[in-house]
Amino acid sequence: MNGFTYLKNVATLELDQQKCSGCKMCTVVCPHEVFVIKDKKAIIQNKDFCMECGACEKNCPEGAISVRSGVGCAAGIINGLLRGTEPSCDCSSSKKSNCC
Amino acid sequence: MGKDFIIGKLNTAVGTVLQVSTLWSSNDLWSTIKVRWSIGRMDYKVKQGLYAVGNPDENSNIFVSANFKLSFDHLRRALSGMNAWVLVLDTKGVNVWCAAGKGTFGTKELVYRIKAHELEKLVSHRKIIVPQLGATGVSAHEVKNKTGFNVIYGPVRANDIQAFVDSGFKATPEMRKVTFPLVERLKLIPVEITYGKYYLLFVPALFFILSGLNIHGYSVDLAWINGGRSIINLFSAYFAGCALTPILLSWIPFKRFSLKGLFIGWIIGFILMYFHYLGNNIFEIISWFLMIGSISSFLAMNFTGSSTFTSLSGVQKEMKLSLPVQIISASVGLIGWIITRFL
Numbered sequence: 001m002n003g004f005t006y007l008k009n010v011a012t013l014e015l016d017q018q019k020c021s022g023c024k025m026c027t028v029v030c031p032h033e034v035f036v037i038k039d040k041k042a043i044i045q046n047k048d049f050c051m052e053c054g055a056c057e058k059n060c061p062e063g064a065i066s067v068r069s070g071v072g073c074a075a076g077i078i079n080g081l082l083r084g085t086e087p088s089c090d091c092s093s094s095k096k097s098n099c100c
Numbered sequence: 101m102g103k104d105f106i107i108g109k110l111n112t113a114v115g116t117v118l119q120v121s122t123l124w125s126s127n128d129l130w131s132t133i134k135v136r137w138s139i140g141r142m143d144y145k146v147k148q149g150l151y152a153v154g155n156p157d158e159n160s161n162i163f164v165s166a167n168f169k170l171s172f173d174h175l176r177r178a179l180s181g182m183n184a185w186v187l188v189l190d191t192k193g194v195n196v197w198c199a200a201g202k203g204t205f206g207t208k209e210l211v212y213r214i215k216a217h218e219l220e221k222l223v224s225h226r227k228i229i230v231p232q233l234g235a236t237g238v239s240a241h242e243v244k245n246k247t248g249f250n251v252i253y254g255p256v257r258a259n260d261i262q263a264f265v266d267s268g269f270k271a272t273p274e275m276r277k278v279t280f281p282l283v284e285r286l287k288l289i290p291v292e293i294t295y296g297k298y299y300l301l302f303v304p305a306l307f308f309i310l311s312g313l314n315i316h317g318y319s320v321d322l323a324w325i326n327g328g329r330s331i332i333n334l335f336s337a338y339f340a341g342c343a344l345t346p347i348l349l350s351w352i353p354f355k356r357f358s359l360k361g362l363f364i365g366w367i368i369g370f371i372l373m374y375f376h377y378l379g380n381n382i383f384e385i386i387s388w389f390l391m392i393g394s395i396s397s398f399l400a401m402n403f404t405g406s407s408t409f410t411s412l413s414g415v416q417k418e419m420k421l422s423l424p425v426q427i428i429s430a431s432v433g434l435i436g437w438i439i440t441r442f443l
Contacts, residue, residue, distance in 0.1 A: 004408075005409070006355060006410045007356070007414040007417055007418065008355075010411065010413040010414045010417050011414075025240065028232070028253050029235035031278035032277070049409070050411060052413060055233075055235035059238075061241040068412065068413065069201075069236070071201060073410075074418075075402055076405060077416060078419075
């Protein structure tokens with residue numbers, strides 16, 4: 001992937017192939033070519049490319065994919081630590097802060 | 101905010117729809133430059149709702165966007181020469197991908213807008229084109245269940261829309277892939293530079309004042325001599341972390357952003373040392389290396405939020421070790437530097 005990969009063996013992505021209907025939706029929405037279809041079933045080919053955005057889980061009609069999705073953002077994680085919440089870049093509560 | 105992108109009105113089956121230009125005015129361009137520098141960035145919005153490009157009819161495609169004006173501007177420019185509908189969701193002025201992550205660009209809002217604007221009366225087909233990066237918030241099968249509309253995920257980049265439409269909604273693997281080339285990283289750097297806000301004045305001022313301390317009390321002359329040097333060191337560290345590291349990202353060794361930042365920070369440190377900006381006392385030099393390394397490392401780690409490939413689990417793993425090390429090292433460096441004032 002253009003030379004960019006992040007830490008290995010950390011992604012929480014999981015696929016239950018029993019449930020997969022081979023609709024290919026995961027290969028459409030994934031921005032990092034994590035999935036490929038083989039023999040009409042999805043397989044996770046590049047797990048270390050996964051950035052846990054959650055698009056595949058959200059768009060799998062069979063509910064075959066699970067991933068702990070969230071922001072891969074240090075500022076968001078610090079926000080979460082300070083507020084005692086989940087990591088969040090949500091800053092809509094305070095207009096002053098800057099975020100994506 | 102200027103509304104010069106609105107060029108007319110169309111009467112449709114669902115009421116009057118504003119027609120928008122596919123060109124960027126000098127005003128649009130100037131506002132874009134300001135937003136890239138974080139000026140008014142959190143309130144750079146267009147009104148959510150339905151818009152028209154060209155003279156669309158019941159057979160025309162519907163494209164979905166966010167109400168961050170930069171997102172909307174890129175879409176309307178990419179639709180040049182087409183007749184199309186544009187449905188702008190209320191994402192609180194946040195871009196598509198980030199809003200999808202927060203859920204504001206999501207199934208609920210999309211379903212609401214499809215119904216509120218009576219799209220089933222506007223067009224005869226049942227297709228709606230959503231940017232691929234919106235998939236983080238939108239569930240295509242749920243939208244289909246609730247509205248009858250088929251979500252078609254368009255390309256990642258608006259520039260590819262023309263080719264995508266021409267090929268009958270077929271995206272090439274390149275159109276589906278998120279990359280992070282130098283030119284995109286460069287666009288993000290101004291926002292990174294503004295990250296420090298008023299700390300950029302406060303911290304250097306503090307160092308300038310503390311530079312006057314010495315064993316005999318306080319010397320204004322000393323503040324001028326050593327204060328200027330300190331300010332240059334601090335800004336160099338800042339620049340190393342939030343500009344140099346992002347620019348050189350793909351060429352710096354290490355996977356962890358904090359290590360990339362430390363690496364670049366220390367290279368800058370050695371350059372500063374060579375020119376005697378770190379002082380001539382070994383304890384002061386070590387203190388500077390600790391502070392410069394921490395600052396650069398922390399800011400580089402912060403760039404994970406702007407990058408397009410870091411995961412939550414990965415950043416958490418990285419921070420677990422890096423954040424405490426950065427805090428301790430910066431503190432030891434600061435205390436060491438203050439002590440060397442009195443040596």
